Amino acid sequence: MRRFYLPTLLLLLLGLASGQTGQSYIDTELQRLIQAGGQNYSNTLLRQAPDQALCSIHRNKLPAEVLGPFIEEQRKNIKYPADGKLMGDWKQGEPIFNTLARGNCFSCHVGSPLNIGGNVGPSLEKYGQRGTSEAVQKYTYEVIYNTWAYFPCTVMYRFGHGGLLKPEEIAHVVAYLLDPASDFNTKPALKR
Ligand code: HEC
Structure with a gap:
């Protein structure tokens, strides 16, 4: 019993920890709003990509405190050409x-x-x-x-x-x- 219990607990904790670090700012902020907003958010909204859903909730005008981390996350996902040249032909x-x-x-x-x-x-x-x-x-x-x-x-x-x-x-x-x-x-x- 003890032998089984410890590894399971460790795995569970590991899973929780990695889940939390993998959570993006946008996902977290959206979940917070949904929890705060209760029934106000329609299923359509919840089926949107999380960043689009945040824009929709705020009618495309993000509040100042959301703007900075939102932009930072958008920048992080930009990929560049393999040869590093931003000006092609x-x-x-x-x-x-x-x-x-x-x-x-x-x-x-x-x-x-x-x-x-x-x-x-x-x-x-x-x-x-x-x-x-x-x-x-x-x-x-x-x-x-x-x-x-x-x-x-x-x-x-x-x-x-x-x-x-x-x-x-x-x-x-x-x-x-x-x-x-x-x-x-x-x-x-x-x-x-
Ligand atoms: C559906 C309309 C739409 C399409 C299609 C579109 N744009 Fe835009 N673009 C915009 C809008 C609106 C802005 C201004 C963003 C704002 O102020 O919200 C913008 C901004 C820009 C800017 C920044 C302008 C500046 O003065 O700094 C550039 C550069 C640009 N677009 C290039 C492009 C290029 C290149 C394409 C095609 C690959 C493209 N856009 C397609 C609507 C569009």
Whole structure:
């Protein structure tokens, strides 16, 4: 009896401990809200991904105390291209930006010389004027990989996070926006 009891107890404690350390801030905060909110949260909400559910509960405006750890957790999951280059080939980025079934960027952003841009998001016209410093490349890459690392709960797709674009493809889009030789920066944007 004793022999059986001790290892079982140890295993149980180990399991509990690892469960707790594996718990993310977002999961913990969501569970706290659900417990506090009782019946107020519908099943639909509970079936959302935990970060999306937090955005929904707060109507896309996270309270100040949630914002910091939320952003930190969004940043942690960003992956980079294997070769470490955040700026790829702008010619390969062009069709991604300008194709509905790929990046669909033009539907929300003005700036492309190939498509009349939409205005859901800010204009990216002459985006390349920001230069190609490491900081600008990193910001641009990370915004496209996981927009919520900078603009929590915004409508822009989280291309890398959602598996819509591979890291290398995102680097090509970064080049399309930043490379001084890119048509995006040398040709006029199409606008309404
Ligand atoms: C559904 C609409 C939508 C789509 C599609 C979309 N975006 Fe966005 N994007 C936004 C919005 C909205 C913001 C601003 C975020 C905010 O203020 O909440 C934004 C912000 C950005 C920013 C930061 C702008 C700045 O001035 O710093 C960049 C860069 C960007 N988007 C690039 C892209 C690229 C590249 C794509 C395609 C791969 C894309 N977006 C697709 C809506 C969209």
